[in-house]
Amino acid sequence: MPVPSSSVPIRRSLLRDDVHARLRDAIVDCTFAPGEPLRDQDLAAWLGVSRTPVREALLRLGDVGLVQAEPGRSTIVAPIEEAAVRDAQSVVAAMHRLAVAEAVLTADDLARMRAANRRFAKAVRAGDVTAALAADDEFHDIPVQASGNAAVRMVLEQFTPVLRRAERLRFASARAKESVALHDRLVEACATGDPAAAEISHEIWRDLASRKD
Template sequence: MPIPTTSASVARNLLRDDVYSQLRDAIVNGTFVPGEKLRDLELATWLGVSRTPVREALLRLAQAGLVVTRPGRSTEVAGLDASAVRDAQAVVAAMHQLAVREAVGQLTEGDLEQMRTANEEFAQALRAGNVDDALAADDAFHAVPVRAAANRAVIAVLEQFTPTLRRVERLRFGSLAGRASVALHSQMVELCAAGDAEAAAAVSFDTWCTLEPLLASLAEPRHTEGNKPDPRHDGDSDGPA
């Protein structure tokens, strides 16, 4: 889709992290679709900033695998690559497992209540088919143990790789498949409340592995109208795949 016509201008003291966050979120929520060209001048105008923080943000987005930059040519939104998503899933699951393990014992009753409330809001959003609210509630739920663990390395890794998963989770939370996470969330909270760090960490890991069926579907070959297998051949071909 084209650059939005509505203004996204913010305060003049917009930091490069804010520019990165806005562009990242626009990719995750589908404002910018896979294959779309991203031109720094147009993005700078949209955000009301200079081109420098936009260029820096695009470099960070490339490192996160959200855009593909071709030197001397163009920058475009990356597609949903099953291999890249699977790699991100493994890293994110491990980081949340570590965070929960370190957080148990540090979580207060207020923290546990925040997790329960976030999970209720998550369940309500899923029932209503509101993907944006479901993602926001899921973020709020998992942010509690990450914040309690206060492991800066974990936070940095999650900031880089979680957006890749969120693009896929938009598909999952729009269907019944995402509802399995509600029960896992509840189980994790009660294990945290009981002080069982290892069991709670294991459930946290399992929660992030519920994406597996969707990843498998992404990895399946797809044929377009202009690229269907030729029934006259048995599948072996020297032509384009």
């Protein structure tokens, strides 16, 4: 779609990270569709910033495979390629397994995971993909934060967006309820101290591509 005509100005503090996050999210939610050209001048005008942080953000997004650029040619939103999704999926699944294995979850953490999964299930039933993804993020972020592993968080921040476009297809499918059941299994395994919890978390992310209509 065309660059939106209006936008909320970005804070001057943490400008580079904010520009990167805004462009990343616009690609993940398909505001900018696969194959769409990304012109730094247009993006800078949309965000109300100079072209420098936009160019830096596009370089970062290129490093993780969300955009593609060739010398002398336009930068475009990368197509959703099976190999790229599969590679990112393997890394993300491994990081979530490690996070759950290392996490020390409190009763409050478990209650928040259950509440997030209820919101996730409600969003799936309503066909609200954006709300489903937000609830899914909240659910999985709880053990990641509880693990205290900064390296895991950094890797997930880099590679999870590559999966998010593919996940939008899963959460829009009739079989998205399978994720709800897997979330329930994970919470209960964590609650009882079952070592299988880490493998359940890995299963949730590993089987992403297979849960389609």
